[in-house]
Amino acid sequence: MSAHDEHAHDSHGHDDLGIHATFKGYMTGFVLAVILTVIAFWLVMGHVFDKSSTAAVFILGLAAVQIVVHMIYFLHMNTKSEGGWNMLALVFTIVLVVITLSGSIWIMFHLNNNMMPVLDPSNLP
């Protein structure tokens, strides 16, 4: 009897794997993702902004929002899953990604900052 209970519990307790996906959740994520994607493509294909920098800021902002939407509705991210370890790993990764991206771009576009000034050839002996 005990073994049977154990089995019944097993087939219920472990099958859902702790993730409860819902049709509503997936559809919400999908509709939001479609809207954000369409806006981003419209900004570029419709030449909405004259300045490239403004368009770039908007595109990156939309991408950031869409990544959050994907994380919540498709990857089922929340602070509770796996006892918070999922979120901890994600936060750590985001820190590393920000350091990698901003650090690389910052350094690689300032390589000449501490170099010697270019000598004027006419002053050379």
Added chain:
Amino acid sequence: MSDISSTFPADRGPSQALVFHETKDLHPENGTLLGFWVYLMSDCLVFACLFAAYGVLGREYAGGPTGMEVLEIPTVALNTTLLLLSSITYGFAVLEMQRDRQNPMLVWLVITGLLGAGFLTIELREFAHLIAEGNGPQRSAFLSSFFTLVGTHGLHVTCGILWMIVLIVQVLKKGLITANKRRLMCLSMFWHFLDVVWVGVFSFVYLMGVLP
């Protein structure tokens, strides 16, 4: 000497089991999913490095074509649509999996795989078109970093499709057992993660690449 004897009591015979303070199982319920999530995060770092390389080299054309000349936004719009649709169809497969309905789940999985294959076909045609015009990875730093970043994503999608085929065969042979459900959830995370990376790719590489 007295210290050692107090640390290892002599009266405890070999048959007596050692008692530790932690007697409960401290493993999380779904260790596999957490481990797979950690793998995805490390994969995220791979893509961060490739994005950083593209960010640094993306405007170094070496006299070759610029992003505005070679990147085709309508193609990318189609590709993005296919990948986003494949994300939601995989979601439907997961919903059917939760209801233990094997055949509808397999149908959604096949549709997801076909959408992924369509994405891959369009991407490979784009690559072939670029290489045929002499704009291969060796043309400029921009194209090298472009092919590396987009190609790595495409390679991930290829692996995802192969994994999907293997899982379809496994589900057909063994049914929706717990192990197969766990594998399906891992592939679900992998597949949605690829869509997240693609959001970065189409925004940072394609949409920003064609800005004047």
